[in-house]
Amino acid sequence: MHINGEEKALGCPTALSELLTQLGYRTAFVAVELNGNIIKQADFGSTNITAAEKLAIVSFLEGRCMISKEEIVAALGKGLTQAQLDALHNARIAVVGLGGLGSNIAVALTRLGIGQLYLYDFDKVELSNLNRQYYFLDDIGQYKADALVKHLRQINPYAALHSQVGKVTQENIPALLGDCDIICEALDDAAGKAMLVSTVLSTWSDKKVIAGSGIAGFGKAEEITSKKITKNLYLCGDGNSDFHDLPLCGARVALCAMQQALLAARIILDLEEN
Incomplete structure (x- = not known):
């Protein structure tokens, strides 16, 4: 699957909340776009992710952003x-x-x-x-x-x-x-x-x-x-x-x-x- 423009290996379908945890994100501090649609934080647990998905994840924690400056500028x-x-x-x-x-x-x-x-x-x-x-x-x-x-x-x-x-x-x-x-x-x-x-x-x-x-x-x-x-x-x-x-x-x-x-x-x- 594609996460922030990079190819990532993903096995069986998993809930978005589980994927975020696996990737090291704290779900209370992230915004997620799935295939062009913004996902509400309340729906992270009920949203299933497959290998064909495209995700954009922005994490705001202690002033840090997981999307690079270059990506934001572009x-x-x-x-x-x-x-x-x-x-x-x-x-x-x-x-x-x-x-x-x-x-x-x-x-x-x-x-x-x-x-x-x-x-x-x-x-x-x-x-x-x-x-x-x-x-x-x-x-x-x-x-x-x-x-x-x-x-x-x-x-x-x-x-x-x-x-x-x-x-x-x-x-x-x-x-x-x-x-x-x-x-x-x-x-x-x-x-x-x-x-x-x-x-x-x-x-x-x-x-x-x-x-x-x-x-x-x-x-x-x-x-x-x-x-x-x-x-x-x-x-x-x-x-x-x-x-x-x-x-x-x-x-x-x-x-x-x-x-x-x-x-x-x-x-x-x-x-x-x-």
Whole structure:
């Protein structure tokens, strides 16, 4: 049978749980794909395996992954040229604010194989966040900067993630963002957004800022756009709606987040006009 791309000898049919144990895996810490289908952990004992099967096994135990870094890179970069892979791998992007915009931006950038991600937020996950942010029930009470890293590791356990609990201020921006090429602004309050954008643009002449503005309500998807404002500033959103007046719809928030992540990729791949 094939296990993680390698041929393995297997005798009589056996339960998946028994096979995992034979191979040295702890079943509570693995995810298994059998012939292209994900198997629930509850079904490991009732799922029989034969020599004709194809298995992909990912084990997360003490920070280790049984799938190699090369396999992860190849999977995340499927269809990309080597030049595109290299450009994405060499990129350094900061996401400031890990709520509805930031958490979804970080997920998209991790799936793109971005080389270095810098993640900043001071807040903790609350129940009310679950309608639009990339968190789950068991994250409630945890710092977003910690909980999000846990989820990103499930996408790419080898990702270089620099996560910090705390506020990004005018005083610490040079230290926190100095190594980044692109900064994705994903803050909640207008004053914080303005401070971040103005400080970055006045401190550096070579860094790109991708800001979000106008994500509330149930407006049409085509109203969420991205545009270049100045040489180093880009804006995503409808530019108008205010969450103080309208509800936040997770689908619309995610649309803006994906616009920001896509724009970051286009900048990295030199697809945006200078």
